Amino acid sequence: MRIAVISDIHGNLAALEAVLAAVAGRCDQVWCLGDVVGYGARPNECVDVVRTRATVALCGNHDLAALGRLDTTDFSGDAGAAARWTGNELGAEERAWLESLSPLAARDGAQLFHGSPRDPVWDYVLSEEVALESLLATTAPIVLVGHSHVALALGWDGEELAGGLAPAETEVELDRARWLLNPGSVGQPRDGDPRAAWLLIDDETRRASFMRVPYAVAETQAEIRERGLPPALAARLAHGI
Ligand code: ZN
Numbered sequence: 647m648r649i650a651v652i653s654d655i656h657g658n659l660a661a662l663e664a665v666l667a668a669v670a671g672r673c674d675q676v677w678c679l680g681d682v683v684g685y686g687a688r689p690n691e692c693v694d695v696v697r698t699r700a701t702v703a704l705c706g707n708h709d710l711a712a713l714g715r716l717d718t719t720d721f722s723g724d725a726g727a728a729a730r731w732t733g734n735e736l737g738a739e740e741r742a743w744l745e746s747l748s749p750l751a752a753r754d755g756a757q758l759f760h761g762s763p764r765d766p767v768w769d770y771v772l773s774e775e776v777a778l779e780s781l782l783a784t785t786a787p788i789v790l791v792g793h794s795h796v797a798l799a800l801g802w803d804g805e806e807l808a809g810g811l812a813p814a815e816t817e818v819e820l821d822r823a824r825w826l827l828n829p830g831s832v833g834q835p836r837d838g839d840p841r842a843a844w845l846l847i848d849d850e851t852r853r854a855s856f857m858r859v860p861y862a863v864a865e866t867q868a869e870i871r872e873r874g875l876p877p878a879l880a881a882r883l884a885h886g887i
Contacts, residue, residue, distance in 0.1 A: 648672060651829045651845040653679035653792030655696065656708065657686025657732065658833025658883075661842040662695055664861035665832050673846065677702040679792030679829070680749060680760035684708025685725065685879050686833055687869035689732045693740040705747035706760040706793060707767050712736060713744055716767070724876040731875060757786040761793045770794045777826050778807050788847070788854075789826045796837045797830030797845075797856050814839060814858040821852050830856070833866075840886035
């Protein structure tokens with residue numbers, strides 16, 4: 647089986663469509679690690695696409711904020727403004743679907759979290775320390791996390807933690823270690839590569855491959871500005887920050 651793992655779409659429909667075009671015909675399943683909405687201008691369309699295509703979907707902190715289920719005082723000004731805008735924009739069906747999601751899940755051979763095992767909604771896995779803690783708190787061969795918008799691959803063989811940032815074309819051998827993998831973000835990458843990120847897990851070759859796809863950044867930026875969302879949310883997309 648081949649699985650496409652996506653995360654942190656954030657209402658960026660052009661990026662989501664570019665990723666799914668790259669995935670088409672190559673993967674049997676799509677798993678989504680959450681934050682389908684928030685920041686971007688097309689929340690309903692992104693929800694509709696993900697709920698149709700994904701076999702597993704988690705909710706993230708931005709999804710919960712848009713639903714009004716999370717206090718947004720911890721959000722930056724732009725993130726809070728976007729969460730309130732998204733909350734007003736969400737349709738009834740899209741809202742109901744988001745309401746049905748959990749921030750964690752388990753599948754054969756994998757445990758999935760939006761944030762981390764310690765706190766599936768809020769915690770960021772951005773250090774070796776938290777990565778190791780996450781691996782030690784789980785048992786599945788593969789631990790998948792999103793939330794930080796930074797693609798990561800860290801392997802634990804029982805003695806040593808190896809790996810780190812996972813730029814485009816990084817590949818890992820799944821049987822070499824237990825892995826903590828973050829696919830990076832579809833709709834708002836923050837690792838300096840503005841291209842939409844996704845992760846291909848191939849059960850037969852036993853490899854995971856970090857993929858990047860260019861998309862129409864200008865289209866998404868124009869939508870953000872037209873809807874009156876904070877302009878910085880458009881500007882950052884050009885730089886992948
Ligand atoms: Zn996010």
